[in-house]
Structure formats: structure tokens, C-alpha cells
Amino acid sequence: MNPNPLEGPEVIGMLARNVPTRLVDISRTGCLLESAQRVEVGTVGELRLQLQQDTFVDDVRITRCVLVEGSGSNYQVGAEFVQTQRPGERSIRRAIAAILRGLDTTVRLKRAPAKAAVVNSVQTTGEEAS
């Protein structure tokens, strides 16, 4: 069947796909995710993370995507937070900051081991603040 062509001004759309992910580790400026799907480096998207009953959201840019050897199709995906606006109430960055300050005691953070910090490192532009 052929489509009924649209008349008048061009109609645009936004087609979005959802890539299931799991958070491996996180820092103030980025995070490492695991995914069964490859994600192109440079992709900008919205990361939504579910913690208990809450959903936290931030925009991220994919900086690295590596197939984990011997895992079939499991990818480690590095992402940096796109800091174009103030973190909102449901921001992942804000949630992490609250956990680090001890304001949220339902979740504990522990420092990632030094080895993991190297193996799971994420390429960035180098412009982020330490």
C-alpha cells in the first residue's frame, strides 16, 4: 500500500528508540553504562534511570562504546553529562550529589576500584572540570 502524501508544509517528526541500560559507575561529570545494543559515539540522548520508585533524567553524550570481550553482545558505554542547563529536581547529577552529601541514605556509594577506574575509563573532550 502506498502512503497518502501529505500536502502543505513539511511535517517533521522525532523518532526515538529506547536502549535498555544499566549503570555501572558514575562520577560528577559522566557515567559508565552497560547495554546489549551498540550506541554510536557522539550520540546525544536522554538517560533515564530508575531507582526504587524514582526516575532520574539527564541528557548525555556518548563518548565511548566498547564490546565486552567474551560477553556476546554486551557493550560498555561511556557517557558524559551534557551540562547545558541547571540540573532539575529529577536530575541524575543532582541525585548523585545528594547521595554524596549524605542527604539520601537509601543508597550508598563506594569508590570504584582503581583498576575499574582505568578499565572502565571514558574518553572525554578534556574540557570538563575536575
Place this chain on the structure above:
Amino acid sequence: MPGRRRDQRFTLSVPWEGALRVPADVTIEGYGDNEVWVVSATPAHRDELLTLDAIGAGPSVTMSVRVADSLPVLIDGIVRHRLRLAIVG
């Protein structure tokens, strides 16, 4: 290590599951019975479930769609992909 994340990393005591929503602009070519044709810069996998926001003169409409076909086409000398999307919700 130059070019690497410099901030201290943390792992969480409970797993955080979620999804990365990756949007892409498309041009909507037309509608059929429970189907939409769009032109995209990237191909899609058949049966992949996606979300389409149609933005016209009126309020935008959001629908869940399933990729029925994805065919490369040449438009103005550039390879694009014509997607036939079945509306599923």
C-alpha cells in the same frame, strides 16, 4: 591518562536500571491505514519498537510504532532511509 574522565567514580549499592532514549529527526511523508511513512538519515531494524512524535502546525502527536520496512532511497543525491512504521499505540 590524558583525555579520560578525571573525577572519582562511584559504584552504587543498588543497581540502577534504565534506558537511553536516542532521538532522530525524520520527515513524515504520509499516512496509510495504521501506518506512517517517514524518511530518516539512519536505517532501522525491522520489528524495532520506536516512539514517533509528529510535529505539524497543530499540537504534536506521540505514537508507539513498529518498524515494518526500512529501505534505502536516494533523495537529492543523498542516501536516506524510507521507513514504513506500523502504529501500535
